Amino acid sequence: MTAIVFGESQKGICKKSAFEVVSFAHQMGVQDIIALVTEDTTNGDVLGQYGASKVYKIKGLDSGAFDSKVWAKAIADFSSSHNGNIVIFSHSSFGKSLAGRVAVRLGAGIVSGVNALPEGDLFSKSVFSGKATIKYQIKSATKVISVMGNTMKPIAIGQSVAVETIDLGAAQSSTKVLEIKRVEGTVPLPEAEIVVSAGRGLKDPSNWGIIEDLAKALGATTACSRPVADAGWRPHHEHVGQTGIAIRPNLYFAIGISGAIQHLAGVNNSKTIVVINKDPEAPFFKAGDYGVCGDLFEIVPKLTEAVKKFKETHS
Amino acid sequence: MNILVCISKTPDTTAKISFKNDSKEFNSDGVQFIMNPYDEWYALVRAIEIKEQVGGNVVALNVGGSDTEAIIRKALAIGADEAVRINAEPTDSMFTAFQIAEYAKSKGFDLIIVGKETIDYNGSELGAMLAEYLDLPYVSYASSLTLDGSKAIVQRDIEGGVEISELNLPCVISAAKGLAEQRIPNMKGIMMAKSKPLTVVEPVGFESKIQTIGFTVPPAKSSIKMVDPNDMDELVRLLSEEAKVL
Numbered sequence: 001m002t003a004i005v006f007g008e009s010q011k012g013i014c015k016k017s018a019f020e021v022v023s024f025a026h027q028m029g030v031q032d033i034i035a036l037v038t039e040d041t042t043n044g045d046v047l048g049q050y051g052a053s054k055v056y057k058i059k060g061l062d063s064g065a066f067d068s069k070v071w072a073k074a075i076a077d078f079s080s081s082h083n084g085n086i087v088i089f090s091h092s093s094f095g096k097s098l099a100g101r102v103a104v105r106l107g108a109g110i111v112s113g114v115n116a117l118p119e120g121d122l123f124s125k126s127v128f129s130g131k132a133t134i135k136y137q138i139k140s141a142t143k144v145i146s147v148m149g150n151t152m153k154p155i156a157i158g159q160s161v162a163v164e165t166i167d168l169g170a171a172q173s174s175t176k177v178l179e180i181k182r183v184e185g186t187v188p189l190p191e192a193e194i195v196v197s198a199g200r201g202l203k204d205p206s207n208w209g210i211i212e213d214l215a216k217a218l219g220a221t222t223a224c225s226r227p228v229a230d231a232g233w234r235p236h237h238e239h240v241g242q243t244g245i246a247i248r249p250n251l252y253f254a255i256g257i258s259g260a261i262q263h264l265a266g267v268n269n270s271k272t273i274v275v276i277n278k279d280p281e282a283p284f285f286k287a288g289d290y291g292v293c294g295d296l297f298e299i300v301p302k303l304t305e306a307v308k309k310f311k312e313t314h315s
Numbered sequence: 316m317n318i319l320v321c322i323s324k325t326p327d328t329t330a331k332i333s334f335k336n337d338s339k340e341f342n343s344d345g346v347q348f349i350m351n352p353y354d355e356w357y358a359l360v361r362a363i364e365i366k367e368q369v370g371g372n373v374v375a376l377n378v379g380g381s382d383t384e385a386i387i388r389k390a391l392a393i394g395a396d397e398a399v400r401i402n403a404e405p406t407d408s409m410f411t412a413f414q415i416a417e418y419a420k421s422k423g424f425d426l427i428i429v430g431k432e433t434i435d436y437n438g439s440e441l442g443a444m445l446a447e448y449l450d451l452p453y454v455s456y457a458s459s460l461t462l463d464g465s466k467a468i469v470q471r472d473i474e475g476g477v478e479i480s481e482l483n484l485p486c487v488i489s490a491a492k493g494l495a496e497q498r499i500p501n502m503k504g505i506m507m508a509k510s511k512p513l514t515v516v517e518p519v520g521f522e523s524k525i526q527t528i529g530f531t532v533p534p535a536k537s538s539i540k541m542v543d544p545n546d547m548d549e550l551v552r553l554l555s556e557e558a559k560v561l
Contacts, residue, residue: 093473112438138524188474274554289540
């Protein structure tokens with residue numbers, strides 16, 4: 001079996017999601033794993049560590065100049081000419097724009113947002129905003145999937161790999177990226193393993209410092225509930241929930257967030273949820289794993305100190 | 316500006332989710348259905364706003380049985396000019412995208428807007444598929460969309476930030492929060508919706524490439540473990556030793 005895996009990079013450096021999707025194919029038991037990356041990717045060889053048997057940089061594709069039409073054509077053409085049995089993307093802002101296009105081009109069945117290793121041709125994913133899991137059979141010979149972030153921990157196998165550049169005639173055309181604005185220095189929310197999130201219980205944006213202190217101590221990314229984003233306390237890209245973004249970190253702290261169903265829809269796939277709230281009736285306590293009931297302005301600084309102490313003794 | 320907006324029917328966010336027929340089918344008994352919020356609040360409203368600015372026509376399209384006509388009428392009440400229903404159960408995204416593309420390919424739409432995903436199957440696939448069937452540029456998760464002559468300027472959310480692109484029209488856009496503000500239909504809109512045209516189109520043959528095997532419901536969370544607010548060392552210990560996430 002041959003897997004064609006698209007490894008995303010940012011400013012020419014492979015993202016964690018690239019390691020995850022290559023390792024996903026490896027953990028599926030695929031031997032022949034061909035990773036495709038953009039031409040500007042400088043560390044494509046690292047994908048060999050996670051199981052890629054070959055890495056190709058696609059000439060003409062640049063990580064800062066996304067064009068779903070051109071990229072999808074290049075990836076699908078490559079898969080056809082290299083007899084790919086399965087094409088794997090990460091379920092990211094890029095994968096979501098590409099996977100459906102590639103599936104149509106290849107006449108392939110697709111499951112997006114896959115959340116576990118497949119059993120044969122059966123693929124599962126979370127549906128109804130985390131309230132159920134569906135299992136699909138992909139009936140076509142060629143299959144396309146996109147894999148949720150943090151689904152499988154990438155396993156390094158210490159393989160070295162050759163990186164070649166391939167010309168598939170890709171030329172940027174119908175879409176031109178004018179600008180990319182990123183918040184530098186933090187792990188983007190969908191990739192974060194630990195997320196510290198706060199809501200209206202924080203009372204005022206000037207109190208946000210205690211959330212940042214905790215996040216810093218944990219090496220976590222901060223997030224917020226909808227009312228906090230709507231009030232302009234925090235930028236919209238930090239809003240997690242149904243209308244914001246859905247995340248599945250290993251550890252999610254919900255601080256001063258009541259736990260409306262729309263918020264839970266975005267976070268209930270988190271592996272462990274800690275709820276800190278002064279209201280013992282807050283619905284979030286029903287969805288959490290660990291709860292602390294009390295005044296967050298007292299609890300959060302104490303927790304930050306406890307985390308610091310723990311880190312000092314465990315590093 | 317000739318704009319197509321694709322709308323879908325989904326269970327209400329707060330609906331209780333259950334399955335029937337040996338967990339192979341969603342149980343719709345007693346479930347309240349609504350227009351998918353991303354389609355209604357963002358895709359449809361932005362299309363109407365653009366039409367209000369530059370003139371044109373907004374067509375709301377749904378792939379579904381006659382039971383979806385309530386949400387189609389709502390789209391007309393909010394301000395779509397006409398509606399199309401492709402008379403088929405939308406079994407999977409590729410089937411649905413194919414049906415929409417077959418209808419749209421000869422209609423000369425300048426802009427096609429879909430919601431970023433439906434809140435039931437959370438696929439985020441339809442827009443990309445539709446764009447590929449129609450060979451058009453596509454941007455997903457748009458939080459801003461403006462037109463500049465024959466180009467669309469689109470801002471979309473990416474991991475850790477935003478990306479701003481310029482696309483040639485015609486193009487396909489999927490709509491996320493921020494693209495527009497929800498509009499509540501008023502009485503005049505509801506009255507006018509009754510006389511706006513709704514065309515029913517029969518589907519084209521398509522063989523689905525995936526099949527649902529079944530659903531499972533995650534086991535109920537064991538009850539939460541409460542920790543003394545004065546003992547955060549204990550919480551850290553539990554996260555490290557029991558949950559193994561630190």
